[in-house]
Amino acid sequence: MVERIAGGITAPDGFEAAGVHCGIKKSRLDLALVVATPPARAAGIFTTNLAVAAPLLVTRDHLHVSQNTAAAVVINSGCANACTGAPGLAAARTMAAQTAEALGCPVEQVLVSSTGVIGLLLDTEKVRHGVALAAGALSREGHGAAAEAIMTTDPSPKETAVRVSTPAGVFHIGGMAKGSGMIEPNMATMLGFLTTDAAVEPALLRRALTEACADTFNAITVDGETSTNDMVLLLAGGRAGVHIGEDEYATFVDALQTVCRELALAIVRGGEGATKLIEITVTGARSTAEAKQAARAMANSPLVKTAVHGGDPNWGRLVAVAGRAGVGFDLAGARVQIGGVELFSDETVFAEREPAAAEHLRGTDVTIRVDLGVGGDARATVWTCDFSAEYIHINADYRT
C-alpha cells in the first residue's frame, strides 16, 4: 500500500536536509544540502544535452569513484556553472571538497548540482559560506527549505513523500524537484532528488530509477528544450530494514513512480506562463518509441499548445503534427479525441461535437488522444502545458 505523507526528501529515515541563503541569489534561499546517515547507495540520470555542465561531470565521476555511494548532495541555484570551462570544473570540485570537509566524509561521496545563469562562474567563497551554514542547520525538518533553495523561476517548491507498506516491512520514498520554468537567463533545467530508507543494491537502484523516470520525468516537456544541467538522483539509505530484491522490485518501482509522477506533473503545471496541464496519449503506433515521438511532437507544437490555451478543439493541428512526426501514420485510420470526445475518425469530421470538446478545454486538466491509424498496439503518454503570451513575455523580456 502506498500512502502520501508529509516530510519531502527527509521523510525516509536516515536523511537530513537544510536550505540556506549564501549570496549567489540576491535574497532568496540558494543552497540546499541533503545528508545521508549512513552513506547511501546512489543512482543518477543525467541530461542528454552534449553541452554538459561542470557539476554533472563531477557528480558522474564521484558516482564512479565511490562505486555509487553518497553521503551528501549539495545543490546551488542562481548559477548553473555551465559553459565555464576549466575554471568551472575546478569550482564544482571545490564545492564538493568544501562539503566533504564540513561533513567529514570522503569527497567522492559528495554529489553536486547547480542551476541558474549559464556562462557565469560559481563563486566558491559564497558556496563555502553556504555549506557551513547548511551543515549547521541540518534536520529532519529541513526538507521545505531545501526544496525552496533549489528553485529558480519556479512558482512554488515541489516536494512529496510516500509510505509503502509491504509484507517485508514498511519503507519510505521522498523527493523534491525544480521545474522547467526557464532559468536566469537561459533555459529549462529539471532537477529531481529522491531518497528512500529501503535498502537497494546499486544495479537494481539504477534500473528502478530509469524505469520510474521513463514515464514521469522523461515524459514531460514544456518547450522541447533540454538543459546543460538536468539530473535526477536517487539515494537509498537502508535504515527501514527492508531489502528490495527481485520480489519487492515491482512494488518499489510503483511507489517510486508515484513520487516521480507527482513531482514531474508539478513541474509541468509550474511551466512558465502555463495555465493548463495537457495529457497527450498516442495509440495505434508501430512501436512505443514511435508513440512517444509522435506524442512529444504534438506536446511541443506551438500550434497545439496555443490552440489548447485558446480553448479551441483544433483536431486538424493534431492530425497535421502526427503526419509530420516521422512515424508511421495513416490518415484513413487516424482518430482524434479531445476530452473523450471523438472529433475525427474514418476521414470524417464531427464538427457538431466541437462544443463538447471546447467545454472540456475550459478546465485546467486537458486530455488528448490520437490514434495513428496504422493498426499498431503501442502507445505512450506525454504531459505538457499550454503556451500563453506570458511565456513570451517571461522569455523575451527576462533581462530587460
Add this chain to the structure above:
Amino acid sequence: MVERIAGGITAPDGFEAAGVHCGIKKSRLDLALVVATPPARAAGIFTTNLAVAAPLLVTRDHLHVSQNTAAAVVINSGCANACTGAPGLAAARTMAAQTAEALGCPVEQVLVSSTGVIGLLLDTEKVRHGVALAAGALSREGHGAAAEAIMTTDPSPKETAVRVSTPAGVFHIGGMAKGSGMIEPNMATMLGFLTTDAAVEPALLRRALTEACADTFNAITVDGETSTNDMVLLLAGGRAGVHIGEDEYATFVDALQTVCRELALAIVRGGEGATKLIEITVTGARSTAEAKQAARAMANSPLVKTAVHGGDPNWGRLVAVAGRAGVGFDLAGARVQIGGVELFSDETVFAEREPAAAEHLRGTDVTIRVDLGVGGDARATVWTCDFSAEYIHINADYRT
C-alpha cells in the same frame, strides 16, 4: 545577368493569370488561375507530411499522367480540402475538370492547389463559378490579383520576377507565394508557383526546382510545422526561345534561386506576429545534413525566438540547443556570434561584448552564427522569424 523586373508570375512570355472572388471566402479574392500557352513543362515539390490533402494527390497524379505537362494551375484559398476523405478527392478532381472544360485543355494538364480551413469540403459550385470568372479575366496584368487570391492570413501578397541575360539569349522567371502564417484555423501552408519562358526538359526542370528550393523554400521555418497542402510548382513554357541544357543549367538555377529566395524570405517576414527576420548559419558541422538539422533546431526553439524578440543576445540558449540537436557537437570548440560579434568561444564568455550584440538585435534583420566545434567543414543557413505575444494571440484566439 539577373535583373529584378515587375510582372510577377506573368512576367515570362506565354503566361496569363487572374484572381477572382467566388464566395469560398467572405469577401476577399479566393481563386487564382495561371494559364500557359502553349502548355508548359512542369515540375513539383510536395509536402512531406503524411496527412496529404486531396489537391496534392490530384496534382501528383496529373503530372504523372500528362508526363509533366501543364496548361494551367488553379488555386483556391479559404478551404484546404484536407482530411476530407473520398468526397474531398472527388471535389479536387471536379475542380480540375471544370478548369479543363473552361480552357479546352486535357484534364490531366490542370494542376490544382488549395489552402485554408482543414476538414472542410470544397464547394465545387463556388469553384465552377470562380473558374468561369477567372477564365474570362485572364491577362498578363492578372499576376497581382492572382498573388492576392492565394493569400490566407498573409499580411501582403508575395510576387517577384527576374530577367536573365545569357549568351544564349534572354529569358524570364516569375513567381508568387503564400506564407506560413497560420491558416483558417489550422496550420502553416506554404505554396509557391513559378513560371519561366525558358525551355527546360522535365528531368532537368525537376532537378533545378529541387536544387533551388533546398536553400530557399526548404530552408525557412516559422514554427517547425509542415502542412497537409504545401507545394511548389514550376512551369517552363519555352516562348523565350532559350533552351536550358547542361551549359546553361547553373545560370538557370542561380536565377531560379534568386526568385525562390525572395519569395521564401517574404514568407518568413510575413510569419504571424513576426517582427524580425533571423538568419541562422551553422558552421563546422560533420555534414550538411547535420548543419541543417542544428540550424533548424535553433530556428524552431521558442527560447531562441523569444530571446531575439526581446533583443537579448542570449548565446547560452544557442549553445544549449546545439547540444541537444542530435548532431556532432563539442563545447570546447564551439563558437557563437550574433551580428558578427563573438560572444562565446574556447569555453570563454565575452560578456563585455553583449551590448554590441544587443544593438544588432534592435534591427529587423538578425544574423546568428554557431560553429559546432567538431572541426567539420559543412555548413547550412536557415531563416526564421521571432516569436511574439502576437503569435500566441493569433493562434490561441483564432476562432473565438
